[in-house]
Amino acid sequence: MVKYRTLNLDLKNGLITNELTKDNKNVLEVKPVTYIYYNLKKKKVYIGETNNFMSRHAQHLGEKEPKLDYREYSNCLVVYSVLFNKSVILDLESLLINYMMAESKTTKFTFLNGNTGQSELQYVNKEEILTEVFYPLWTNELFGLGLIKNKDLNALRESLLFKYSPFKNLSxxxxxxxxxxxxxxxxxxxxxxxxxxxxxxxxxxxxxxxxxxxxxxxxxxxxxxxxxxxxxxxxxxxxxxxxxxxxxxxxxxxxxxxxxxxxxxxxxxxxxxxxxxxxxxxxxxxxxxxxxxxxxxxxxxxxxxxxxxxxxxxxxxxxxxxxxxxxxxxxxxxxxxMTQQFRIGANSDFSGEDFLNGILYGIQLSKKNNFNRDVFKSDYFSISNSFEKLVEYVENKTHSYDNTTNRVIAGYCREWKSNPGKKCNKGKNYDELEYDWNIDGIQKRWNSTYEDWIKRENSEVEIGSIHAIQGYDLNYAGVIIGNDISVRDGRLVAVPENYKDVGGTPLKEEFDINELTNYILNIYYVLLSRGMDGCSIWFEDKEVEALFKERIGL
CATH class of the missing domain: 3.40.50.300 (P-loop containing nucleotide triphosphate hydrolases)
Structure with a gap:
């Protein structure tokens, strides 16, 4: 049984041209609804919610300076259900705005909503609304009307347009x-x-x-x-x-x-x-x-x-x-x-903050050791005992979980010999470029581009540097802590000759090993904080691994 109904109104100069039944009028006058004004030709959309659509529609028509005159919308899809109340229609409005906006690069729609900045809504039947209303509404009515092109909600959820939407609920x-x-x-x-x-x-x-x-x-x-x-x-x-x-x-x-x-x-x-x-x-x-x-x-x-x-x-x-x-x-x-952690997964025993605080302490960027060490014994975290195992960790997550973004990322401890941007312009094919990494018989190249790298065709088989990954989220991150850091007298210290970012080292006349060490450790902090659902590390230097494990309690 479908747990919602829709009513698609035809509009002409703001007037409803449908012949409305008594039931239709009741829905539009007294029922809580979520609605979508749209004009497919003009690529304009407005999404709203109300407890009285007819009254709200009249208010829209009376607005003095709307972004788009509501008389220019050709249709309005009204969604209603016995399950709906104020919390539900607000949440459904938010879901529709964020997911439809996530594919705006494809649909070319402009969304003319204002911003509410509302906090996350919680209500008793939220899961039922997602599975019995939002999901089928998305794949059936919205797809059928041409309001959406992509039925795959998981893929849309991973897009930056969804994650950074200005309509996301705020903490x-x-x-x-x-x-x-x-x-x-x-x-x-x-x-x-x-x-x-x-x-x-x-x-x-x-x-x-x-x-x-x-x-x-x-x-x-x-x-x-x-x-x-x-x-x-x-x-x-x-x-x-x-x-x-x-x-x-x-x-x-x-x-x-x-x-x-x-x-x-x-x-x-x-x-x-x-x-x-x-x-x-x-x-x-x-x-x-x-x-x-x-x-x-x-x-x-x-x-x-x-x-x-x-x-x-x-x-x-x-x-x-x-x-x-x-x-x-x-x-x-x-x-x-702001301290609340949204990226990294948590359970009832530990939080994302525990993981970040543990990482900061583990790589000696912080002296604060008051974090729950159980986070490093959970399914979220692991240490791979070889480069091959780290690559296998990421590949296995990709095969095990559909629509996840999983990558191997590393400190800048190898030269960027492949440099496709320069060499492909000189006539070389990508497959002819030399490899930057060759460990355990496995050959890999650095990221072929910096901009939007994780969405590029070759990124799954490449290794991402700090410049390609900073600011992005992954589901599962395989992190290489390379030989650009070592242990000296119980302290982590940079190995300058193994740090290959030519623009990332201090000037020779001002060279400070402590300054370089902090830059490199900051890079590893960023890399280790990318994984939302899991993180595994391979340490090239086993002394660094031993010190890290000792500090986090493994």
Whole structure:
């Protein structure tokens, strides 16, 4: 028995042209419903919920400045059920918005909803609504009407457009921070947020909400280069590409200086990757800086307020502003904090925070050892005893669990000899390129690209570097801790000759082994925090493995 019903209304200049039965009128006047206005030709969609559709429809038609005049919608699909109440229709509205937006790159729809930033909804029959209403509605009515193209909800759930949707439900802390900024957006804030705490969700949600509520507000949005295309697609899909153009820090600074622009607010995702002038840095990354300058100085100069979403353990290069420099540069900023872990799986005995705190202690980035060590004895975590076993771990997860994203990732301890971007342009085929890794008779290449690497055709057989994986989620991560780190007198220390990121080492005249060690350990912290459902490590240096196991209690 189908546990819901739908009513597809034909609209002409906002008027319902269907001949409505007594039952239809009752549904539209007194039943709680979720509804979808749409115009397939104009690629416009609006999703809502109400306890009285006829009254709500009249309100829509009376709006003075809608994003799209509701008279231009050709249809409205109304979903109703005896199971529905206010919580259910709100949740169904959220599900439809987030999943339909996740495939907007294919459907080309623009979603004209406002932002509520509501917290996660919990109610008694939530599982029943998912399995008996949302899933069949998606694969039957929505697919049949051409409102969706992809029936595979699992694949959509893994997309960045879904994960970073500005309509995602917020945690209580995310919501609190959003409200603080919205009340006073001409202040400066630094949000201390570890890996997996929801920085990017807050980033898109805050930018969208401020733009929606303040039509004249000039907002700058900044992130790292490998995420720009995805974030710009998100803002395009909600009709805000003209107001929210995502750039790197250097691009925004250059644009503002060239066009004499001052922003009301600049929001920076992954603020730990903001740069300072550095002689060895790529010319494009420092041409806007003079010696002694940092990007934060310029961002301050072109904005009335700023929000920095920051993790002190994710700076991975000398040209990144260091934690001590960040403290000095943000003196006077309001300090906010997010600690709840959303990426890494948990159960009733341990949390994602336990795993991250254990990793930080295990690789000597933190002295805090008050974490539940059972996390390292659970199904979530393992240590592979060979490179071959690590590769097998990732491949086995891919074959065992459909629609999961699982990759081998590593510290930058091998040269990038394959370099397909350069060599394929010179006439070589990808299959002819040399291998960067050759261990246990297994040959692998580094990531063939940095931008959106995990979605590329060859990524499953490649090894991802920090530059390809930072900012992304995996289901299962196989992490190589390479020979660029060793043990000396009970301490982890860098091995400079084995660290192959040419732009990632301190200048010779200023070389500091402790500085390089921290950069490398930060890289491993980032890599080890990518897996949502599981993580396995292979240690190239067995002394490093022994020290790590001792510290985490194995």
């Amino acid at each position: 209580a802390k995310q919501r609190e921070i959003k409200e603080i900024v919205e009340q006073n957006y001409h202040e400066n804030y630094i949000v201390d947020a570890p890996a997996g705490s929801g920085k990017s969700v807050l980033f898109t949600n805050l930018a969208f909400s401020l733009a929606e509520k303040n039509p004249n507000l000039k907002i700058g949005v900044v992130t790292t280069g490998n995420l720009i295309a995805q974030f710009n697609l998100i803002f395009k899909s909600v009709g805000l590409s003209d107001r929210l153009k995502v750039l790197t820090g250097s691009q925004l600074i250059t644009h503002a200086q060239k066009n004499d622009v001052t922003y009301d607010l600049i929001i920076v995702d992954e603020a730990h990757k903001l740069k300072k002038y550095y002689t060895k840095g790529h010319p494009n990354a420092r041409r806007h800086l003079k010696e002694g300058e940092e990007e934060i100085m310029h961002l301050k100069a072109i904005s009335k307020g700023m929000v920095l979403l920051y993790d002190p353990f994710q700076g991975i290069k000398p040209q990144n502003i260091s934690p001590s420099e960040m403290i000095e540069l943000t003196d006077g900023f309001a300090k906010l904090e």
